[in-house]
Amino acid sequence: MDTIGKRISEYRKKKNLKQDELAEMLGVSPQAVSKWENDLSCPDISLLPELSRILGVSIDEIVQGKKEEPIVSVLPEEQRKDIDKLMLRVIIESAGGDHVRVNLPVALVKVAIETGMAMPNINSKINDKLGEDALSSIDFAQILKMVELGAIGNLVDIESANGDIVKVFVE
Amino acid sequence: MKIDITTDEGKRIFLWFPTSLLLNRLTVAIGVAYINKSKRNYGIPKLSYSLVMPLVKEIHRQRRIQGRKWTLVDVVSADGEGVKIIL
Numbered sequence: 001m002d003t004i005g006k007r008i009s010e011y012r013k014k015k016n017l018k019q020d021e022l023a024e025m026l027g028v029s030p031q032a033v034s035k036w037e038n039d040l041s042c043p044d045i046s047l048l049p050e051l052s053r054i055l056g057v058s059i060d061e062i063v064q065g066k067k068e069e070p071i072v073s074v075l076p077e078e079q080r081k082d083i084d085k086l087m088l089r090v091i092i093e094s095a096g097g098d099h100v101r102v103n104l105p106v107a108l109v110k111v112a113i114e115t116g117m118a119m120p121n122i123n124s125k126i127n128d129k130l131g132e133d134a135l136s137s138i139d140f141a142q143i144l145k146m147v148e149l150g151a152i153g154n155l156v157d158i159e160s161a162n163g164d165i166v167k168v169f170v171e
Numbered sequence: 172m173k174i175d176i177t178t179d180e181g182k183r184i185f186l187w188f189p190t191s192l193l194l195n196r197l198t199v200a201i202g203v204a205y206i207n208k209s210k211r212n213y214g215i216p217k218l219s220y221s222l223v224m225p226l227v228k229e230i231h232r233q234r235r236i237q238g239r240k241w242t243l244v245d246v247v248s249a250d251g252e253g254v255k256i257i258l
Binding site: 084085094096097098099100101102103104105107108111112114115116 | 222225226229230232233236237241242243244245246247248249
């Protein structure tokens with residue numbers, strides 16, 4: 001079974017570090033590192049940020065073994081999906097509890113931009129509630145350029161001080 | 172086009188319209204004229220038939236690609252009212 005100790009040992013070896021070198025970097029004894037790796041004890045919580053920095057992995061990866069998925073990926077040309085199969089999703093969640101989801105095929109956004117049409121505010125009432133032109137200030141032409149270059153994922157993620165959230169992602 | 176409306180009292184209204192009846196050359200021409208003449212501009216810039224028609228064509232094309240499961244808009248208010256438009 002995969003344990004914290006085994007993961008620390010694996011990541012340390014990948015970094016070509018010896019137990020005593022890691023111990024020195026963290027300011028603990030080599031015996032402490034040995035105990036962690038043999039699952040006889042766990043590293044102190046205050047050491048985790050430094051341990052994650054030294055090992056080059058996230059704290060989640062050390063503690064839970066989960067790899068962080070990149071928020072935005074740039075796919076090489078051969079892995080890119082056909083633009084017809086990509087969907088641009090706009091999610092607005094106001095602090096007051098209103099939710100708006102708009103799903104626009106990327107090809108449709110492309111046609112809208114190519115015809116010179118300015119992307120209208122998807123919902124001007126929501127914008128009024130947000131108290132700003134949150135959506136009209138998002139440059140969809142730039143988003144489209146990023147998508148054409150292979151970017152997918154959460155391309156825009158805005159959280160205002162009063163808790164309103166606007167997300168634009170492509171999948 | 173399916174429009175699913177949910178009121179805050181829990182009532183549900185489900186409307187079904189043939190999309191080609193709502194989105195065609197005639198309705199685009201009427202819609203563009205109405206929006207341009209309307210005193211309220213709904214935050215939409217000046218439109219023209221030649222500007223909107225390629226979009227309508229693309230919407231019809233996308234409907235075929237997406238396999239009629241394309242939820243264009245889904246709005247849910249804090250008090251439970253909701254509108255969903257499925258193309």
